[in-house]
Amino acid sequence: MGMVWRGEDTSLDRVIAVKELILPFGHGGEEKAAEAKNRAMREARIAARLQHPHAITVFNVVEHEDRPWLIMEYLPSKSLSAVLAEDGPLPVDEVIRIGIQLTSALQAAHEAGIVHRDVKPGNVLIGEDGTVKVTDFGISRASGDATYTATGEISGTPAFLAPEVARGVDATAASDVFSLGATLYTAIEGAPPFGTADNQIALLYRVSSGEIVPPVKAGKLKPLLLRLLEVKPEDRPEMGDVLTELRMLAAFDGDEPPEVPAATVPATRRIEEGHMPAPVPPPVVEKRRRGALIAVAVGAVVVVIAVVAGILFALRQKDDTAGQQTPTPTPPPSSQVSSPAPEQPPVSSSETPPPTTTSPSTSPSAPAEQTPAQAIEDYFKLLPGNLEAGYATLSDAFKQKHSPTFQRYADFWNRFSAVxxxxxxxxxxxxSARLTYTEKGRTFTENHTYTLIQQNGKWLINAQT
Structure with a gap:
């Protein structure tokens, strides 16, 4: 479709990249030339909509020799495909680092209504300083754009197409997720998930079936990789969720991945497994439900104990004051006996309940009188300025799973200037919380749901999904 030249912008005295459009000739050349021009203009419009530190910027489009030329940002770099050809497969941690930058650009594209449609190692540039940028929006599509692909024509690179696209279905954001997975797979394994073939029709057939070669070098990235490569688009995670999990993996030093909700464990068809889906353990939500039922049962027992204790207290007081002229003490009103919050330790009848206090937002944890939502609000008010107090608001189970040491917790939050x-x-x-992070002047959002427990009358964050 074109060649890219290094050039000089004499007006602004800077190095630029100039994409020369190669127009088709021969039978039907005029029609195809017009289509190619439309694609070039569409690429320019789409790139102008996407301003992101990990996407190549298009500055302008100029007409020269009756064809458009794209004036773009120049990045001294090699494509990921060139790096793999020279150095072979990359270590898992390096692929995760590349994946974070690439995914952040694709998430921004999807939020802008843009589907790239040709995510592959050849369109991933790696700068001399390690900066990763996605390029070539030549066949991308933005919402509201006309379709310039001819009927029956598939746009994209067969080895990195999603199965539904290989079957002729229009590409969607979920298709980009699959192509991202195929790109990361190739970077680790050294070959695309469907292998290679000189016969592109045979390769398309293999892609359409979704029969991937299971990864063997992916280590802690394997569970996420398999979810990206799910056959059904609706079974793949969204790009924002992929970015969140990649960041978690980047902060995890072990060979095994951090635990992810069992409901998202992939059932991708695999050649060695006879196309049978992988067994899926019971969803985590069921464990929470059982825990909730146990908490309710415990709460009911505590209520019964409290009521019985109140009655015994009244009878004992009555016996102690028999024959005296002082009035008999009245038992505590029933409104004072209530079911404690789930997982709250039982309170003995001989103990005096703690007075109600209002904890400032800088308190390490919220008192029991606060709601879980208020506790989460107070937690994020601590960050990133008061990490010690924030870390104290996490349960031991949460720390063990996500941040076994305070240093790891601090390393994560010190990347952000605000949240x-x-x-x-x-x-x-x-x-549930919609979080907005600020990192090096750029903002991005994530959505999470937090489960809390009561410990010594305080809310602690126990789980995050």
């Missing part, structure tokens, strides 16, 4: 949370209640001991 804000829009919190809503989602259950008796849970809350």
């Amino acid at each position: 804000s949370a829009a919190v809503t209640a989602s259950g008796p001991n849970s809350a």
